[in-house]
Amino acid sequence: MERENRVSVGGMESDKDVRVANKRSLRCSDLVLRFVALALTLAAAVVLGVDKQTTLLEVTLVSSLPPVHVPVTAKWHYLSAFVYFVVANAIACSYAAVSLLLTLATRGGKKNVALMIIILDLVMVALLFSGNGATMTAGLLGYQGNKHVQWNKVCDAFGKFCNQVGAAIAMSMLASLAFLLLVLLAALNLHKKHK
DSSP states (O other): OGGGGOOOBTTBOOHHHHHHHHHHHHHHHHHHHHHHHHHHHHHHHHHHHTOEEEEEEEEOSSTTSOOEEEEEEEEGGGSHHHHHHHHHHHHHHHHHHHHHHHHHHHTTOOHHHHHHHHHHHHHHHHHHHHHHHHHHHHHHHHHHOBTTTTBOOOTTTOHHHHHHHHHHHHHHHHHHHHHHHHHHHHHHHHHHHTO
């Protein structure tokens, strides 16, 4: 009786078997993207969370005296945008770990869990993009400064610090794109189910 449901078309089995293969590849893609998002958000939070640089800056108090060398330290928690970025990536990393475990445990069987995961994936996209935007704005001010309000650029003095910020932003952007792909895969899967 099982053989009656299978029809060979061009060397392939029936449409039912193709759907199972596509479902497996979608599930595999889902797991890989969740793991990538987990790794990237963890790396982004750690790279910026340990970012610290101390340098000596020349400060001229009086023009007739030689400049004074003052040690100045740049730390990630001095800017609220960087704190938000680290917290947002830590939340997204924790969520990615939980959603990876839930996806493995339920194997796509429970619709309520799948719907909750899709909605939370979308929330993570918004959270990460907002954190990335805030951090990019602060980083751009550090890199270029703002002459209108007389904020000097600081990345020429804190090059290592700014490079780590840039690396963390790049990793977090890739993680937010992974979460966005998860939402798009879920929408594609939903579209295929209702055909």
